Amino acid sequence: xxxxxxxxxxxxxxxxxxxxxxxxxxxxxxxxxxxxxxxxxxxxxxxxxxxxxxxxxxxxxxxxxxxxxxxxxxxxxxxxxxxxxxxxxxxxxxxxxxxxxxxxxxxxxxxxxxxxxxxxxxxxxxxxxxxxxxxxxxxxxxxxxxxxxxxxxxxxxxxxxxxxxxxxxxxxxxxxxxxxxxxxxxxxxxxxxxxxx
Numbered sequence: 001x002x003x004x005x006x007x008x009x010x011x012x013x014x015x016x017x018x019x020x021x022x023x024x025x026x027x028x029x030x031x032x033x034x035x036x037x038x039x040x041x042x043x044x045x046x047x048x049x050x051x052x053x054x055x056x057x058x059x060x061x062x063x064x065x066x067x068x069x070x071x072x073x074x075x076x077x078x079x080x081x082x083x084x085x086x087x088x089x090x091x092x093x094x095x096x097x098x099x100x101x102x103x104x105x106x107x108x109x110x111x112x113x114x115x116x117x118x119x120x121x122x123x124x125x126x127x128x129x130x131x132x133x134x135x136x137x138x139x140x141x142x143x144x145x146x147x148x149x150x151x152x153x154x155x156x157x158x159x160x161x162x163x164x165x166x167x168x169x170x171x172x173x174x175x176x177x178x179x180x181x182x183x184x185x186x187x188x189x190x191x192x193x194x195x196x197x
Contacts, residue, residue, distance in 0.1 A: 009078065010070040019069030028061055032082055036089070055086035055194070059164070059187060080161060087194040107195045111152065114189055118149040126177040126185070135176025137169035148189060160193045 013019030035053040058079055065072075117125055122142040129135035144166055151158045163186045170176070 010074045013067075013069050013071050015068050018065040018067055019071055020063035020075050021066050021069050024063045025070050025075055028063070029078075029082075032058065032086075036082075036086060053086070055083045055090055055191070056187065058083040058086055059190065080164060083190075084160070084194060087191065091195050107192060110188065111192045111196075114185070114192060115149070115152055117185060118145050118152065122146075126181045128174040129171075129176050129178045130173060132173050134179060135171045135173065136179055136182050137171050138177050140168040141177050141182055144186075158193065160190045163190050163193070 010025070032053055061079065063069075063075070123138050125142060125145055126138075144163070147156070148158055148163075150156060166186065168182075
């Protein structure tokens with residue numbers, strides 16, 4: 001990951017368009033750069049101590065939308081690359097600590113927890129939302145789940161970006177899947193896909 005100031009890499013959204021808050025983005029990228037540089041590599045011989053940031057933290061970060069902020073698409077693309085860099089380093093360290101075979105066993109165990117949910121019938125994979133809260137359209141979610149299930153059975157590849165960028169139509173209450181449960185599931189799926197990449 002290059003240590004370049006976001007100012008040099010991200011264009012502004014324009015005075016009349018919303019983009020990500022410049023100070024928030026700059027602060028996060030600065031913290032991420034420092035955390036990444038402190039991560040041990042697999043052959044450092046340095047015991048792994050938890051970094052200030054992880055690939056999951058990168059995936060879950062959010063910024064305020066403000067007029068004249070940084071271009072959303074550019075920042076999101078950089079975050080995807082950053083997440084991949086953190087995940088690769090984390091995988092390397094895990095393989096260094098456990099050995100390649102045991103590290104892969106751990107990834108496969110995580111994948112098996114995903115497969116058990118993927119095997120459920122359409123419309124029953126996730127809890128339904130309650131009340132009038134916003135929810136995800138079950139057909140949209142199930143369609144992506146079927147693609148992921150096919151991949152685990154040896155079918156066409158599913159790129160982590162497809163899961164990160166997935167957009168589902170909105171529903172209300174019990175007519176849709178609980179957003180938090182779906183988001184947490186696809187977060188774990190991204191971790192598995194990046195680890196086996």
